Amino acid sequence: MPEEKKRDNRDFRAAFLGAKDERERVGATWRGHEVEIVEPSAKERARIRKSAMQISGQSISVDQGELEVWAIIYCTYYPETGERVFSEGDHDELLELGSKTLDVLADPAMQYITRGGEEEAKN
Numbered sequence: 001m002p003e004e005k006k007r008d009n010r011d012f013r014a015a016f017l018g019a020k021d022e023r024e025r026v027g028a029t030w031r032g033h034e035v036e037i038v039e040p041s042a043k044e045r046a047r048i049r050k051s052a053m054q055i056s057g058q059s060i061s062v063d064q065g066e067l068e069v070w071a072i073i074y075c076t077y078y079p080e081t082g083e084r085v086f087s088e089g090d091h092d093e094l095l096e097l098g099s100k101t102l103d104v105l106a107d108p109a110m111q112y113i114t115r116g117g118e119e120e121a122k123n
Contacts, residue, residue, distance in 0.1 A: 024112070027079070030104045036079045037108040044074050048113055068102060069094045071109035 023039040040048065052067035053060055069091060076085040086094065094102065 026108050028076075028105055028108055030101070034079060035085055035105070036077045037075050037105065037112075038077050039112045040071075040074050045113060048074050065095060067113065068106035068110060071113045072102070072105045075109040075112060076105055 020041070023041075025036045025038050028035050028037050048067065048070040049062070051070045052062050052064075054063050054066075072094060073084070073086045073088060073090065077083060078085055
């Protein structure tokens with residue numbers, strides 16, 4: 001019986017680690033253009049959160065606008081090609097968009113970013 005348990009644990013580990021390409025995807029449409037909002041990897045999510053941090057002395061806060069823009073940059077893909085729609089070079093232009101327009105992509109992307117709690121962004 002103990003040997004069977006060890007095998008199951010190894011099977012679980014291999015299956016879990018092998019799930020790296022199983023990212024959740026949701027569609028988003030803006031003016032007839034369809035894109036996918038793709039769940040970021042843990043590494044990408046950390047990069048998004050870190051990019052939105054504002055450090056002032058001993059105080060750390062998260063700039064919500066920055067968080068949304070970085071989430072859009074890292075999570076928005078063309079469904080046909082699997083390529084990212086935006087690059088880091090689009091950051092400033094995205095910040096200038098109206099919030100209603102930005103929310104079309106930011107709202108679904110933020111669902112992936114806020115999982116795990118906002119406190120993680122401060123650590």
